[in-house]
Amino acid sequence: MAMTVRQRTRVSRSIQYGILIAAFLAFVLLADWSKISSAFLNVNAAVNQFPTIITVALKNTVIYTALSFVVGVSGGLLLALMKLSPVGPYRWLATIYIEFFRGVPALLVFIAFGYGIPTAFGIRFDIYVTVMLALGMVAAAYIAETLRAGLQAVPKGQLEAARSLGMPQWRAMVSIVIPQAFKIVLPPLTNEIILLTKDSSLVYVLGMAVSQYELTKLGRDGITQPGAGLTPLVVAGACYLIITIPLGILARRFESRTAKSNR
Amino acid sequence: MTEQMSSAAPNARIHAAGVSIKDLRKSYGSNEVLKGISLEVKPGEVVCLIGPSGSGKSTLLRCVNLLEQPNKGTIHVGGFEATDLDVDIDKMRRKVGMVFQQFNLFPHLDAKRNCTIAQTKVLKRSQEEADKVAQHNLDRVGLGHLSDRFPDQLSGGQQQRVAIARALSMDPELMLFDEPTSALDPETVGDVLSVMRNLAKEGMTMLVVTHEMGFAREVADRVVFMDGGVVVEEGVAEQVISAPTQARTKEFLRRVLDPTHIEIEE
Numbered sequence: 001m002a003m004t005v006r007q008r009t010r011v012s013r014s015i016q017y018g019i020l021i022a023a024f025l026a027f028v029l030l031a032d033w034s035k036i037s038s039a040f041l042n043v044n045a046a047v048n049q050f051p052t053i054i055t056v057a058l059k060n061t062v063i064y065t066a067l068s069f070v071v072g073v074s075g076g077l078l079l080a081l082m083k084l085s086p087v088g089p090y091r092w093l094a095t096i097y098i099e100f101f102r103g104v105p106a107l108l109v110f111i112a113f114g115y116g117i118p119t120a121f122g123i124r125f126d127i128y129v130t131v132m133l134a135l136g137m138v139a140a141a142y143i144a145e146t147l148r149a150g151l152q153a154v155p156k157g158q159l160e161a162a163r164s165l166g167m168p169q170w171r172a173m174v175s176i177v178i179p180q181a182f183k184i185v186l187p188p189l190t191n192e193i194i195l196l197t198k199d200s201s202l203v204y205v206l207g208m209a210v211s212q213y214e215l216t217k218l219g220r221d222g223i224t225q226p227g228a229g230l231t232p233l234v235v236a237g238a239c240y241l242i243i244t245i246p247l248g249i250l251a252r253r254f255e256s257r258t259a260k261s262n263r
Numbered sequence: 264m265t266e267q268m269s270s271a272a273p274n275a276r277i278h279a280a281g282v283s284i285k286d287l288r289k290s291y292g293s294n295e296v297l298k299g300i301s302l303e304v305k306p307g308e309v310v311c312l313i314g315p316s317g318s319g320k321s322t323l324l325r326c327v328n329l330l331e332q333p334n335k336g337t338i339h340v341g342g343f344e345a346t347d348l349d350v351d352i353d354k355m356r357r358k359v360g361m362v363f364q365q366f367n368l369f370p371h372l373d374a375k376r377n378c379t380i381a382q383t384k385v386l387k388r389s390q391e392e393a394d395k396v397a398q399h400n401l402d403r404v405g406l407g408h409l410s411d412r413f414p415d416q417l418s419g420g421q422q423q424r425v426a427i428a429r430a431l432s433m434d435p436e437l438m439l440f441d442e443p444t445s446a447l448d449p450e451t452v453g454d455v456l457s458v459m460r461n462l463a464k465e466g467m468t469m470l471v472v473t474h475e476m477g478f479a480r481e482v483a484d485r486v487v488f489m490d491g492g493v494v495v496e497e498g499v500a501e502q503v504i505s506a507p508t509q510a511r512t513k514e515f516l517r518r519v520l521d522p523t524h525i526e527i528e529e
Contacts, residue, residue: 160330161367161426165381165433166357175384179371 038229045228049218049235056211057218058239064131064200064214065243069193071136076143081173083148094144101141107202110134114206127212131203135196143192150185151177190251194244215239279306279468280341280358280436282327287336289322296322298492299336304437309469311479311500314489315515320472323489324439327470328359341436357385360430364442366422368414374401374425375410378432386433393432400428404458420451424458431462438462440471476520480504488512 003011082094101109113134118124125133154177162172182189201216213221215236222232282304289297296319304310312320325331327338329345329352338345343355369377378397382388388396401407404424414422423443430438440459444452456478463469463482473479479486483500488507496509507513 155365155367157363157365157367158369161361161363161369162381163353164328164330164356164359164361165429166353166385167381168353171384175380176369180369183371 040230040234042229042231045231046235049222049232053218057213057215061200061214065197067132068135068139069196071132072139072143075140076147079140079144080147080151098141098144101138106138106199109138110202110205127208135199139196146185146188150181153184154180186254187251190247194247197243277466278436279466281306283339285337287333289333296492300494304468304470306468307466308484309463309482311483311486312472312489313486318489319492320489321441324441324472327439328356328361357433358436360435360438362426362430362440362443364445366426368422368426370414373411373413377425378429382432396432400431404428418451419447420454423455427458437468442472444475476504
């Protein structure tokens, strides 16, 4: 009557599978598929998105992301070095910057750059520059913390060895410490790019020409067409996955490679 | 051109520098690690620093190339006064090779690049010339055939020998060794010590923190025994190790030479 541990495991696992299968069947059988597909999977509306969604929107998403990532990494590296600096004011400045830009919503920064700065200073940025600065400055705050952790993870002996060979501090950082730190932070840095890819959608708060549309903006415009339902957003979502999933795979590959050898 | 080449030419004669330390003091907070150390190392001389852990010998060594900043006293290395606040640290360190207990090879560079990076970036040698010097020094430590290996593809003893080649590639006038064999598997210790022995024969000035009494007795010109941040006893290697005069030295040597507490033969 008393079951062995193994029997009990098997029974409980069968029950769990049974519940999952029942829930799936219930969904498939009971859902109103015509309604669902007209809301999310309208073939005509999906086809209408092409080729603009690739030639304009996907392209712009990639450009916005890449530009802000460049600003994010260079700004982040500068901030990380400032945070590790023996000079007090550098550390304080970096801390204030990081706390501020990590703490306020990226959307507010976009609005500030899109509307506030032009009004206050009379400078009007191109939309690409606006995204690059707004998103890049937010990204820099996050990336700074990632890079700081990476720089600190490089053993102290590396810097000592480099300095002992007569390298000045900056040279030791550039040739010895930073290359090793980047290898350590590649996986979390890939994560940052994925987050940036998605955050580039925030550009929708700025007025822009059709040629500057990125995925989310184009998708939102698409759903206003009669009968399209939410299909354009589904297509836009799929396009994000086209960018982010390969990045994720890349990150895992880096991770396993750095795990194998610490080169 | 020819002059530049000759300065880095293989088998160039070692231009050895001396070290002069006077009344050196170093504290971490309220903990005084060096309590007034004076020490002379003549050009071409090999001096071994021995003593229990925590006696300050590694700190003393690290003060010589300013990895630690001394609080008081003076250090002269070659033509430099290390303790002068205006000294060009980087220029001075080029003359002083350092070998660490944990090797500290650059893991992202292969053995040869480990030996060339400071040559090209600091001494501004051409890559070609730096490669030649690196290869010569890797040959010198018996690892010329492994120049394209990365540190994690080398054994501890091999890594330490690459680290020595890396330091030698800068044509130092003084070599500092901070317990170079303490992190090694016993079977690879001999290779590292024999490289150091050859270096001593070539006339390099060497200051070595070590627990290898056999090496100290055989290679060192003088042995300095430190304990509690002071020099307790110093003298000719053979004499300090075989016939120490101070009680603390005797006690230390008895433990190191004979951990099983059997009487040592005189």
